[in-house]
Amino acid sequence: MGFLLAIATRVQRGLMATLVLAALSSGAGWSTATAQNLDLAAPEARNDGWPVDRPLSAGFNETKLAALNERLLDGEFITAHAVVIEHDNALVYEHYRTAQIAFANGVDPATTYGPNTQHALWSVSKSITSLILGIVLENHPEVSLETPILDLLPADIVPLDPAAREITLEDALTMSAGLSWNEWIYRITDGRNKASQLVRHTDPLDYLFAQEMADIPGSRFSYNSGLTVALSGVIANLSERRFGQVATDALFVPLGVRPGGLPSGQTWGINGASMASIALTMSPRGLAKIGSLMLHHGQWQGKQVVPAEWIALSSTPYRVDADDGLYAEYGYHWWFRTFTQGGRSFPAIVARGLGGQRIFVLPEQNLVVTMLAWHDADHRWLSEKLLLEILDTLE
DSSP, rough: OOHHHHHHHHHHHSSSSSSEOOOOSSEEEEEOOOOOOOOOOOOOOOOSSSSBGGGGTTTTOOOHHHHHHHHHTTTTTTTEEEEEEETEEEEEEEEEOOOEEEEEEEEEEEEEOOTTOOEEEETTHHHHHHHHHHHTTTOTOOOTTTTTTGGGGGOOOSSSSEEEEEEEEHHHTOOOOOOOOOTTTTTTTSHHHHHHHHHHOSEEEEEHHOOOOOOOSSSSSSHHHHHHHHHHHHHHHHHSSSSHHHIIIIIIIIHOOOOOOOOOTTOOOTTTTTOOOOOOOEEEHHHHHHHHHTTTTTTTTTTTTTHHHHHHHHOOOOBBBBSSSSSOESSSSSSEEEEEETTTEEEEEEEEEEETTTEEOEEEEEEEEEEOOOOOGTTTTTHHHHHHHHHBBOO
């Protein structure tokens, strides 16, 4: 199956169908602790670059965390497939379960999720694409955030509205390009949703810039997956290589991870862009390394992978009008929210994806909480609810 067909099929099954979740009732999962032994040991040491330590070292009340772990094992958060917690460069907790996802047009085989199981990231892919862009821009000092994005794409991309030539790189990063887009107006199952149309288009950049301008660039937040596709085209065009190859060499090899969803030999259309907005898959412990980069100023275990300046820029909210019911602040493809629990405040930098995929970076606690899941629409904020339960176990 070709890359284009594979992504379109995933979207059709994962987005264009009514989602119903099911999980196995037996063999439900495994964690740092078992149901029979609530003494929370360190996660298993593996040959993946992660040091490990006990939750106690991170300031967790092990009795309270063990009780939450028991609830996870009992299936209270049944659609949470993986939970991984880092503290100060070491993994201190992990939980996985066996689950299956039932779609309106079929049931996926049951998957036993574990430390190395590939999992769809959906829009968490956007946050990762931003990090790759930061790495590439370090080698191109001639490019600024005020550079018009069309100046960084192949010249044969002609916008419908000449005003689109004013869209800057920063406008694309902050989802404020001004293009007419309805990704949050119509449900993803509605054929009028432009994100769904984007996935099916033979040339997504041509489709993106065929839209009319609705606002002055930079004036209003409007969530647009096509802008991430455009950023992947910028990465490919500046590097003169395919996006997947750049992503692999610049980010994933230094982290020692093997993502799926961006095969280096595939591209979309004629302009080098990839479906970088939703296509990535990663393992739980691999994805946790992305959060670690944000926590440690672009370093992975002491090695600078992403420029520290880019992490500082990415850790700053630029929009405060991105309200979708829980989050309102948005930066360079990362979200921001201060959570409150037990009378305490927890400022967080967040990567978010459909179905509850999350990376919660909590700099003040020196923590990263990574979650992979598949919550249905009625439980949209279940990952946030689980995060609050985890924060409640901190001393």
